[in-house]
Amino acid sequence: MKFQYYFKYIIFLLLFSNVALSNDKLDLKVKKLTLELRCMTCQNQSVYDSDSDFAKDIKNLVNDKFKEGLNEKEIKLFLTERYGEYILFKPYFNIKNVLLWLFPFILLLFSMVFFIKNLKKN
Template identity: 55%
Template sequence: MKLHHYFKIIFIKFFSLIFFTLNVYAIENIDEKVKSLTLELRCMTCQNQSIYDSDAEFSNDIKKIVKQKLQQGKSEREIKKFLVERYGEYILFRPLINLNNIFLWSFPFILLIFGLFFLLIKTKKKSV
């Protein structure tokens, strides 16, 4: 066999290995993304379980759809929007930041401001 044949074989093997590694990495990466996203989604037919933790038929369907959408190159945000449009915000464990939930998100900060305000007045009174 000629020398350039060896090079050809090594070249093909090398790039096959790279391709295979990248493929495995991509699959693992998508599985990781599916896990992290489905952990944030509520199983609507279970008692306070995430889609990831549940084996219900509904959860398995959603896992499949999430994986499909990620493989299609959709972002997490797009997938969440897709699911919220069909199942409502209830499917999300973490509520969206929008006008409807503004009170929910701002309430801890309002409490903090009130707390600080009273603490300030109390300490001022004590110092006087």
């Protein structure tokens, strides 16, 4: 019994692990965006995860804006004009944040070069 149940579950998992992805497209777009927004009235929680009034408002707002035909970028711009960049969990990739975004990969590149050089020496 128990085994059968597990077996079924594994099959289920293997076949339908995509259920979450085939939901309504709009909801998905809203989810994707609100996951990257900070709930300004909470402690380090995303708008998507939060149940606070602020988060609810933003969720509705994002939903409406998508319906109006705006794309993700425009909505983000709208929100940052209103609340500042603080609302974005994923800072813009621009000149100001270039250090933040490129630093890890530059470091990776440098250490790779360094490593390969040492390798050649041997």
